Amino acid sequence: MIRVFLRGLAAHFRAGRTLLILSVLGVALGVASVLSVQILNGSALGAFEGGLRAVSGEADLTILGKVPTVPDAWVREAMSERGVAAAWPVVRTPVKLEGPGGVFLDLAGVDVLAPVWFPWDVPPGEVAAALGAPGWAAVSEKLARERGWAVGDVFDVSSGSRRVRLRVGLLVDFRKVSPLAGDRLVVLDIAQAQDALGLEGAVHQVDVKLSPGASRAEVGERLARRLGPAAQVLTPEQRRSQAAGLLSAFRLNLTALSLISLLVGAFLVHTTTQAALVRRRAELGLLRSLGTTRRQVLAILVAEVALLGVLGTLLGIPIGYWAAAANVEAVSATLSNLYLLEGIGSLGLEPWVLALAVAVGLGGAVAGALLPALELSRRDTRALLAPFSLHERVGKAAPRLAVAGCAILAGTGVWYAGLGRGWRPAGFVVALSLLIALPAMTPWLLRTLCGRLRARGFGLAYGVKALGVKLGTTSFAVAALGIAVAMLVGITVMVGSFRRTLEVWIDATIRADVYVTTESWRRARETAVLDPAVVSALLRLPGVRSADRLRRTRAFSGERRIALVGRDVGMPGGEGRFVLIEGDRADAIRRVAAGEAAMIGEPLARKAGLGVGDRLPLTAPGGNFEIPIAGVYLDYAEEHGSAVLDLSALESRFGLAGLTNVDLYLEPGASPERIMDSIRGRFPDAPLELLSNRRLREEILEIFDQTFAVTRLLQGMALLIAVAGITLTLLVLARERVSELALYRALGASRRRILRVFLGEGVGMAGLGILLGVPGGVALAMILIRLVNRAYFGWTIVPSWPVAALARQAAVLLAAAAAASLYPAIRASRTPATELRRDDL
């Protein structure tokens, strides 16, 4: 039996090379899309954890503030608590490496003398230098190699408007400590770090090691009580899950997209398997008539498909890794731009991700093939030897499938309206039901639409009409394509609408002429402060009419971490900066400027269920307080929520000094370029970042586009899979219909005509896929905009229809389908009339 299998296998693979390549490719692409997303997802968290370990080592607990920094004295408080074996301070912030390239380093300040619990240490000869030699820094070996640094070399970094010269004092392989540690880690003694960052008296966290036998929960609780409401005491797991929570929407999006490509991939595997089976019907019939049992036939089929799965998986893993590597930059940029987390320094391939890839490839292939294989093995020998019966069955089942599809949609709709509404991932369930219903309705729609078509001659239209007859083969390809198109349309519409909404918002709110911040602000946010001398000089510049001074920081509202902005709310003529969706603007501005109230962003309002008239809870260094909400503004900058206070109110409550941004409004006629030149002239050495109004708008949209870059990759993969499906289906059809084609040829059909019939079938499938996919995509877009986005991001997105972009995509798809049909069409057109058998007459 095994010999029969192996011999047959070799022969089949030789005979159907194209089919084999396509099948393996189909599995490979499915595996690759899932794998690449999982690798990126895992590495995003890994980057966070790696950095954590390299600095915090084996800390059992970490004390963080619900305010941006915590006082030095918390270190002593922490070490005084019963059950604590050691506590040490940590200062951590991104700093910009001066020079070309826009590289950010992750600067950490630690106590090099604390009974050291870091997983690496400073050699004895270096301790004095670490403590006293200005700028002494431990640098990762890889970074030093990249930049060509040796011990003793100096480099400049900037934080806010201050620039600091550091000196390579020690090279450390942080990766040995923590394989996923960022290569951009630079470690200083705490005193040097505070001095360099202007953080005298403040640290970002206190790491705690417990005595043997002490309970983390109990000590954590005591520490939290001791330090008051402004402290949060977290275990490493809690920190990890906090980061995971921060990234949840981002990761979910990626996962959802990869699942859709998996779905499309599964269709492809299914089609492939079917193609293989169809080719072998007669042979299987022969085997059966020679005495092979059904079970043996089934075993042969499953083994073959499993082999396909293995080959596909083997190919898919490197492709997936490559795809992840190709996109790591974009994902990394998103992480650091939007989430202010460390970018991904390296990709990690965890064993479970590999296992998942194998399960997807092998399991997907076998599962996809099992039903048709079972069916074939159950057929009696005569039926196997006779063609076409498969399609009759699908034809019969078509109305039932369509009804089931409608029922799924209706059921989900009812569920959502009743129970699902309050459940965050409900939008995904609705989207999934759409993606299941769509293929279920495909055979019926295909039969109905193609049946109505009138074919006047033997050509393109005939080809399209023929699709309705070969339902068993074509409906899978069309359904896969339909899903891919739906995804493409859905995401195009969603992203387009979002972008358009953003543009309108930018027009309303980005009004200043020159935006002044620092190069490191983009990553470091609240640590990157402007020197007060710089600020006062800016305000006195000739040509400056007024200025909006901003302090952007982070705060906690209950357990929710939000962006808190203090600014000159009452700045004359600045009302337009706030686009309120709730509350009276003039009244809100008056109250906020007076320090009596706050305004909150839409995502915070939606997520926390807050509105005008409610009180916003906030945690300040002095403890918790509440402030009335006077308005809710549109906010597309902060996914996790934001609030605005007047600058003076922020300073009095939070005791924060130092501005992060200054927005300058110029006198009529003053040139922003000239003002920017004069600022650069006055502060030639300050690492300031100056953006004109136009440049800032462009930049916001660039970041937006970058964020959705990964989406495009997945869309592309799904489409690739779907188009491969067309080729595959046509190859199957050509094979199945050898005798039919031979008959046409015998009746005088030219090769060119048959070519056209097949092109018609290919383009027809694409057209039907588009026809099916567009309404599906529109529905998907609405689900994404109205349900998923609201639940996860809380943004108002006004739907807009990028018709031109969609038309372009449709044209590309049709062209791709035509190209994909070409090879099968050529093969079909070469069918000689001699293939005609007696049976067919």
Added chain:
Amino acid sequence: MTTCDRIPPRRGSRARRATWIALGLVAGAAAGAGGFRIAVPDYAWSFPRDHWAHEGYRTEWWYFTGHLDSKEPGARSLGFQFTIFRIGILPARPPFRSEWATSGVAMGHAAVSDLDRGEHRFSETVRREVPLLASFGLHPDPEIARVQGPAGTDGAWTLRWNGDGFDLEARDDAERFRMSLSTRAERPVVLQGPNGLSRKGDAPGAASQYYSVTRLATRGTVVLDGREIPVAGESWMDREFGSSELSEEQVGWDWFALRLDDGRDLMLYALRDRGGEAGVRNGSLVRPGGEVRLLEASDWSVRPLSTWTSGVTGATYPAKWRIEIPSEGLALVVVPDFSEQENVARTPRAPFYWEGSVSVLDGAGGRAGRGYVELTGYGERNRPPV
């Protein structure tokens, strides 16, 4: 020789390595950094000012040992040690705008020996010398030193000048002991060595400024396992500052501080080299009237009579000695009150040493006094850094 060569090879967990940094390495780290003051023969002493810290020297310590008794029924006889070290890494505090900017670390060691039960408790705290965690006051501020207590214990260890003597406070909640003692000097300051210059080797600067107060009336409370014990007794203070380290050949020292019942006080130390020979030996004898006789190496001998091996560290220490000073007519036997008085920090692999209460017997075996003995550099890889 680089500093690294002197550091015992570091093995074991990171936690184990940790203390070396805090303790030994820190002192070693400064080896290459010049700028420290060195001990000089013509140091101009000024008391009480010299009881306060001396910036600019690499190491400095205040070393109290003594015996305490309580009169309460069922009360105990206790020995105690209280030590504050200042270890300079840089000659001066670097000018960073940070409260963490520091020139070194401060360290506290405290031990209580329950002489009746043979129980010894030891505690250690090592802190960066920053206002938040450890500070040394300036004369005439009564606070001479303050070091945040060991982790898990609320509060600081303090050493204060009370006008007549020193007040000591130390506490370790994990070891369940606390001491709060007030001392009053009963004898004037004794300068150890010519004008208080104590030679540790032949190299220039291999010396420290060294003085003692050999008898301090002591009273206060010791809390053991939550039980507060009012105590009274007598202690000895040793005080050294300088910038020298042990030389390459030297591995540790044996040090004796004995208060004899006849009113004489005896201090002896011997620095041992790798071969076990005592290369540098010095001592002093203080007569009841306060007259000091500096002892030359040829004036005295110490002979170990037995040994004791620690079950904790495996180190073998001498455990009984015969001390002879023929010119003073002294022939004494010194016996540890009990053996297990080894100071081993909770953090593993910190240098360990034996510091314990001893009884002094005369030739006939009768009681002749009490004292403390310190033995360092015994055991594998246990060379004290300073």
